[in-house]
Amino acid sequence: MSKKHPIVAVTGSSGAGTSTVKHAFEQIFTREKINPVVIEGDSFHRYDRAAMKDAMAAAEKEGNRNFSHFGPDANVFDKLEDLFKSYAKSGTGQKRLYLHSDEEASHFDGLQPGQFTPWEDIPTSSDLMFYEGLHGGVVTEESNVAQHVDLLVGVVPVVNLEWIQKIHRDNAERGYSEEVIVDTIQRRMPDYIHYITPQFSQTDINFQRVSTVDTSNPFIARDIPTPDESMVVIRFKDVEKFDTDFPFLLSMIPHSFMSRRNTIVVPGGKMGLAMELILTPIIGSMIQKAK
Numbered sequence: 001m002s003k004k005h006p007i008v009a010v011t012g013s014s015g016a017g018t019s020t021v022k023h024a025f026e027q028i029f030t031r032e033k034i035n036p037v038v039i040e041g042d043s044f045h046r047y048d049r050a051a052m053k054d055a056m057a058a059a060e061k062e063g064n065r066n067f068s069h070f071g072p073d074a075n076v077f078d079k080l081e082d083l084f085k086s087y088a089k090s091g092t093g094q095k096r097l098y099l100h101s102d103e104e105a106s107h108f109d110g111l112q113p114g115q116f117t118p119w120e121d122i123p124t125s126s127d128l129m130f131y132e133g134l135h136g137g138v139v140t141e142e143s144n145v146a147q148h149v150d151l152l153v154g155v156v157p158v159v160n161l162e163w164i165q166k167i168h169r170d171n172a173e174r175g176y177s178e179e180v181i182v183d184t185i186q187r188r189m190p191d192y193i194h195y196i197t198p199q200f201s202q203t204d205i206n207f208q209r210v211s212t213v214d215t216s217n218p219f220i221a222r223d224i225p226t227p228d229e230s231m232v233v234i235r236f237k238d239v240e241k242f243d244t245d246f247p248f249l250l251s252m253i254p255h256s257f258m259s260r261r262n263t264i265v266v267p268g269g270k271m272g273l274a275m276e277l278i279l280t281p282i283i284g285s286m287i288q289k290a291k
Contacts, residue, residue, distance in 0.1 A: 005091040006128045006286040007084055007148060008036075009136030011203070012155035013070070013162065013196045021155050021207065022132045024275035028283055029130075037087075037126040041133010042098040044080045045069060049114025068184075070134060070191035077143035080135065084148035087122075087129045094119045127287055137199035146202040151282060154203035161211045161225065163218040182219060204241065205278065208233045209268060230268035233259070234278070242282045252277055 010021045029036050047055050052074065059067035068074060086093040097117040099105040105113045137146040137154070146152060157165065163185060170176040170184075200206055209232050211225040236244055239262050249264055250256050253274055256266040266274045 003286075003289045005088050006150040006290060007088060007131065008128060008151045008153070008283070008286075009131040009145075009149045010153045010155060011041075011131075011134065011136035011138075011199050013134060013192060020271065021153060021275060024272055024279065025130060025283075028276060028280050032280070032284060032287070034283065034287060035125065035127045036130040037095070037122045037128075039083070039095055039129060039131040039133075040098060041131065041135055042100070043096045043116065044076050044133070044135070045098060046074050046076050048098075048116055066187055066190045068188040068191045070188050070195055072140055072142070072195065075135065077135065077138060077140060077145060080138075081143045081145050081148065084129070084131075084145060088148050091124055091126065093122050095122050096120065127290065128283075134196065135199070137202040138195055139198065139202065140195070146199070150286060151205075152199075152203045153279075154200045154206040154208075156200050156206060157209040158211065158215075160215040160218040161209060161230075164215060164221045164224055167218065167221075168224050178219070204237050206233075206235045207271065207275070208235070209271070227268035227271065232266050232268055232271045232274065234264050234266065234274060235260075236262045238262075242285075244278065249274070249277060 008025070010025070012021075025036075028034070045052070052069075055074070056067050059065075059073075083093040083095065096119045097104070099108065099111055099113050099115055099117065101113050105111050105115070108117055111117065131149075135145060136149060137152045139146050156162070166185065167178060167181050170181045171178065176184075209230050211230045213225050213229045215221060215225065236242070239246075246258060246264060250258070253266050253270050256264055256270070256274075259265050264274075
């Protein structure tokens, strides 16, 4: 951790909705005139798209049907920890990009979707580092990424809702069949349990979306429950760490309530508002201390 070079990380599994939190942070950065260096979790995968398929096939031949992007064998956690450690110390480090689409690849000569850009030094003029991905709070026997993060935010819908979101997203955006998506969910489950779920015990704040409609069989759901068909449970690990003003939040967010002394529940449609109300003063305090 570092007061001079703070690190903010948003962590959550694929399809969990981390992009919603990322958008809220972007709004805060723009409004508060904060210059972040943005790190995408996918850029710390060990393999590009083609090599990952080969690695999965090789693992399956050896009897391992659970090789996945969620686990340490498919990622370079040591490089991610080195980056966080370097940034916290001096505001420097190296990053790269994983190119998801033709549009992203079009900005880089000679590179195709599914490949990485070369490693490069990050700018030294940033106000903070912002990470969004799968492993912002991961801890293994070899690596401890969480220890370097000043604000760790978790995004973790109830698991059936998470699966519904993933099934619909991967089908609509990537053209995957339901069978392929379900196979991916099953293959990732051991790594999900061992490397994704434990991060939410490390997080400072968790945003957990809970559906208020029946999601008991996520594999036959015709659509994703809307924000108005859900609530968001927001849990603070330590209410004193950021001096959170719960009476203020309750007055500003209609129909919100406290379910525990460290937990506020808000309507699903107010998730973005809640994030900005909660996170803006925390980020502001970080920048003030850094200066």
